[in-house]
Amino acid sequence: MARILVCDDSAFMRMMLKRILIENGHEVIAEAGDGRQAVQLFRQFKPDLITMDITMPKMDGIEAVKIIHEENPLVRIIMVTAIGQRAVITEALKAGASDFIVKPFDASQVMETIDKIINNN
């Protein structure tokens, strides 16, 4: 079981992810609605894993990944990207993200990616 921080500016998308994660035995310890909040909650809750949207207000997902990765390179971050944002995935991986999921994703895709990352640890 991993302690997970879910970051997305859409409450609906957070709910969808949260449901999949909880149903598969993980704990969602906090939810962030933008990159800045994600950084704050990462510092506060020290999650094992973070799911990170890219396009968000205040601070985007890539900027948040850079800050979080610099503070703790061991935290695993999965980018949750829009179908049209594949071009920025490379940038996110360079910034420190471990893997990515492309919307629309189903539960099995999410869990495969998370299991792969947890097992690699």
Added chain:
Amino acid sequence: MKTALTIAGSDSSGGAGIQADLKTFSACGVFGMSAITAITAQNTCGVTNIRELDAEIIRDQINAVYDDITVDAVKIGMLASPDIIEAVAESLQRNAAKNIVLDTVMISKSGSHLLKPEAVDVLKKVLLPMSLVVTPNLYEASEIVGFSVEDQNDMKRAAEAIKNMGAQYVVVKGGHLVGNACDLLYDGQEFIVFANERIDTIHTHGTGCTFSSAIAAGLAKGLSINDAVAAAKKFITMAITHGFRLGQGVGPTHHFYELYIKAGLC
């Protein structure tokens, strides 16, 4: 046979909505399936009533199709409310839907609102990032990007802004431009203009639905995005050319012009 699913509203007069989508799928050679989001009472003169279906039956229609049948492309039309958008997104997510064509239906030809203003934000946040292609007209593009879209330069700026919201491709439809009927496809790198001389007719009921469904049909058949849009543009141009008078108002396009011509019926 390749398949396409339309998720949209029903048009009792048969020229737009689900009815236009299914006719387009058939005319373009793919098997059409449908999940109805709302029922509209309308004719060629206007919309007189709208009844939204509840989220559960919308989800169940989509899941029933996916649980049994391979869906090669999806066209999304009238969504009406934030609840319906979320129900549709949830089902598409559950089924990891591919080749989603999002026709951002907001207002009918006769001026009725088909999407509640508060739903536009949910559409942008939830459905747009999972769509392969988004097909707004000038009015819808303005509503999505928040600035006025009136000429080809505005269309390019709007396409870039919508692409940045997460869609993979954007087609801004210029049917309401002054002059030629030119549509703009943006793939994140270059703009491709699909231009045709304007056809002198008032019978354009259901053109938006027909065009986006024709794109979905092309994608279902495995065409590239450029080829799917080009084929759809050709199809809608011919369907408008053969549009006909029906009722007292704005008549429909002719989805089966090709068959009717071969049969000597038009």
